[in-house]
Amino acid sequence: MIPTQGKKQEDLLILLEEAQNKLGYLPEELMAELAKSLDMSISDVYGVATFYSFLSTKPQGRNVIRICKCLPCLLKNAQAIIESVERETGIKPGETAPDGKFSFELTNCIGACDEAPAMMLNNEVHVNLTPGKISQILKACK
Amino acid sequence: MPEKWIVLRNCGVIDPKRITTYLDRDGFKALKKALAEMPPEQIIEEIKVSGLRGRGGAGFPCGLKWELARKAQGDEKYVICNADEGEVGTFKDRYILERDPFTLIEAMAIAGYAIGAKRGYIYLRAEYHHLLDLLGKAISQAREKGFLDHFEIAIHEGAGSYICGEESALMESIEGKRGEVRYRPPFPPSRGLWGKPTIINNVETLMNIPQVILNGAHWFNQIGTERSKGTKVFSVSGDVKKPGVYELVLGSQLRELVMDLALAEKVKIIQVGGATGRIIPYDMIDTPLSFETILGAGAITVFDESRDIIDIVHRTIEFLAEECCGKCAPCREGTEVMAEILERFSCGEGVERDIGVLEELSNAMMLSSLCGLGQAAPNPVVDSLQYFRSAYESRIRKN
Numbered sequence: 001m002i003p004t005q006g007k008k009q010e011d012l013l014i015l016l017e018e019a020q021n022k023l024g025y026l027p028e029e030l031m032a033e034l035a036k037s038l039d040m041s042i043s044d045v046y047g048v049a050t051f052y053s054f055l056s057t058k059p060q061g062r063n064v065i066r067i068c069k070c071l072p073c074l075l076k077n078a079q080a081i082i083e084s085v086e087r088e089t090g091i092k093p094g095e096t097a098p099d100g101k102f103s104f105e106l107t108n109c110i111g112a113c114d115e116a117p118a119m120m121l122n123n124e125v126h127v128n129l130t131p132g133k134i135s136q137i138l139k140a141c142k
Numbered sequence: 143m144p145e146k147w148i149v150l151r152n153c154g155v156i157d158p159k160r161i162t163t164y165l166d167r168d169g170f171k172a173l174k175k176a177l178a179e180m181p182p183e184q185i186i187e188e189i190k191v192s193g194l195r196g197r198g199g200a201g202f203p204c205g206l207k208w209e210l211a212r213k214a215q216g217d218e219k220y221v222i223c224n225a226d227e228g229e230v231g232t233f234k235d236r237y238i239l240e241r242d243p244f245t246l247i248e249a250m251a252i253a254g255y256a257i258g259a260k261r262g263y264i265y266l267r268a269e270y271h272h273l274l275d276l277l278g279k280a281i282s283q284a285r286e287k288g289f290l291d292h293f294e295i296a297i298h299e300g301a302g303s304y305i306c307g308e309e310s311a312l313m314e315s316i317e318g319k320r321g322e323v324r325y326r327p328p329f330p331p332s333r334g335l336w337g338k339p340t341i342i343n344n345v346e347t348l349m350n351i352p353q354v355i356l357n358g359a360h361w362f363n364q365i366g367t368e369r370s371k372g373t374k375v376f377s378v379s380g381d382v383k384k385p386g387v388y389e390l391v392l393g394s395q396l397r398e399l400v401m402d403l404a405l406a407e408k409v410k411i412i413q414v415g416g417a418t419g420r421i422i423p424y425d426m427i428d429t430p431l432s433f434e435t436i437l438g439a440g441a442i443t444v445f446d447e448s449r450d451i452i453d454i455v456h457r458t459i460e461f462l463a464e465e466c467c468g469k470c471a472p473c474r475e476g477t478e479v480m481a482e483i484l485e486r487f488s489c490g491e492g493v494e495r496d497i498g499v500l501e502e503l504s505n506a507m508m509l510s511s512l513c514g515l516g517q518a519a520p521n522p523v524v525d526s527l528q529y530f531r532s533a534y535e536s537r538i539r540k541n
């Protein structure tokens with residue numbers, strides 16, 4: 001599923017990141033394939049895949065919403081943002097919508113606390129969120 | 143003490159997309175001077191005399207670290223810039239990278255020459271993916287101008303993990319593994335990335351290097367306090383009117399930063415240094431900010447009178463429990479148990495012996511955890527028990 005010629009064990013994390021970007025998650029077959037071509041055990045590959053919060057071993061929605069839940073954001077009412085995402089998407093943190101449009105997660109500080117509350121939508125950071133802004137941002141998603 | 147721009151001197155002044163605007167501000171002059179006039183040992187001596195200490199949280203003397211790596215035996219050596227910035231409430235490295243990637247590149251090239259490394263890595267957290275392109279282009283421009291003939295810089299992207307900011311976990315991650323911390327010694331300057339001598343420095347630490355080379359160690363050495371030289375860049379957030387990034391001479395008072403610059407009102411609690419930092423009450427606001435007192439990586443989160451200390455500590459410990467790498471038991475189990483107890487306090491369900499258990503656990507974790515996360519995780523608990531004990535006592539269930 002992703003080319004591994006000439007790749008070594010030290011490239012594992014980069015390969016997993018590539019696969020995550022391309023496929024949206026890391027299917028079991030992919031991890032088995034990687035293990036084989038890098039000459040590692042499947043459990044070692046799985047161990048790396050599950051260590052990092054931006055890698056997922058479960059299928060994810062086309063758009064991954066990550067709302068920051070650390071203190072500086074909570075002080076700026078991140079809770080209201082979390083609730084508005086729940087309302088807009090019909091799913092709760094940790095869930096993926098049945099139509100595959102959204103996955104919704106809570107995340108730790110994303111380094112935008114000066115413009116809290118903040119979130120990541122896929123690879124992009126959005127700041128100074130309000131429920132109204134959330135509605136706009138999510139409506140623009142495909 | 144006043145604001146002073148050493149680290150941020152180009153931020154908002156140059157165009158981070160155009161190297162020529164950096165060259166107009168003495169860009170790469172320090173590198174040229176280093177390569178032409180200064181043997182590596184002299185550069186290291188200069189950094190040592192400057193008194194520059196690490197800005198990533200631990201405050202280790204920068205010149206000493208470089209010297210150890212310079213003297214270590216190794217066919218290959220590495221320079222790593224730590225741009226993982228995962229500490230809660232810090233965003234100054236992001237601010238710097240967004241506005242002045244060139245100074246960092248110049249500093250890494252000087253570091254490479256000084257320790258004898260041909261390759262450097264910038265470990266960039268996944269949350270800063272939006273900076274990848276800007277950084278990559280800045281490196282290419284520096285290469286095209288011929289500033290990186292002796293030294294190659296690669297960007298390595300993280301994948302979402304706070305502990306990967308810890309230097310040994312960071313190296314594991316670059317090596318493609320789980321970001322679990324290593325046993326030490328050996329320390330990175332003797333055996334680091336791929337087992338080779340390596341220096342790891344925070345973004346802000348490196349940003350000081352070109353100015354030290356250009357203006358001399360004695361210029362730098364005169365700024366700050368006895369054991370804290372230079373400036374510090376602070377990230378201020380929370381209950382303040384003007385959150386943001388401020389650079390102050392080391393030794394400046396917390397009051398100046400929080401009240402005068404960030405315009406806070408009715409302050410009750412200040413968390414200095416993020417989740418693993420210290421929690422202090424308002425009446426200690428005249429504390430100077432320095433390595434001798436409190437500093438960390440410079441995250442300042444302000445809480446006003448409407449905030450509850452137990453909630454703050456509870457959320458902080460939950461964060462640490464989540465981000466613990468799981469390798470050592472005191473941290474893995476300790477943070478979980480603390481979170482459980484704090485959860486009970488937060489709903490008024492504490493029991494008499496909980497406070498004693500928190501104290502005992504704190505001691506054990508500080509003494510026996512493998513890395514800085516577990517060793518510093520009890521800080522918020524210990525500090526809040528010291529300054530806000532009655533908040534705990536009033537949440538003990540009465541029956």
Ligand SMILES: Cc1cc2nc3c(=O)[nH]c(=O)nc-3n(C[C@H](O)[C@H](O)[C@H](O)COP(=O)(O)O)c2cc1C
Binds near residue numbers: 225342344
């Ligand atoms: C849990 C933990 C997280 C850390 N996160 C960071 C980080 O995000 N950025 C950083 O520069 N240093 C971080 N550090 C400190 C590094 O281990 C290391 O001391 C630092 O990068 C050295 O650079 P300096 O001497 O220039 O500060 C962390 C340490 C610990 C224990």
Ligand code: FES
Binds near residue numbers: 112232
């Ligand atoms: S706390 Fe949310 S971005 Fe830092």
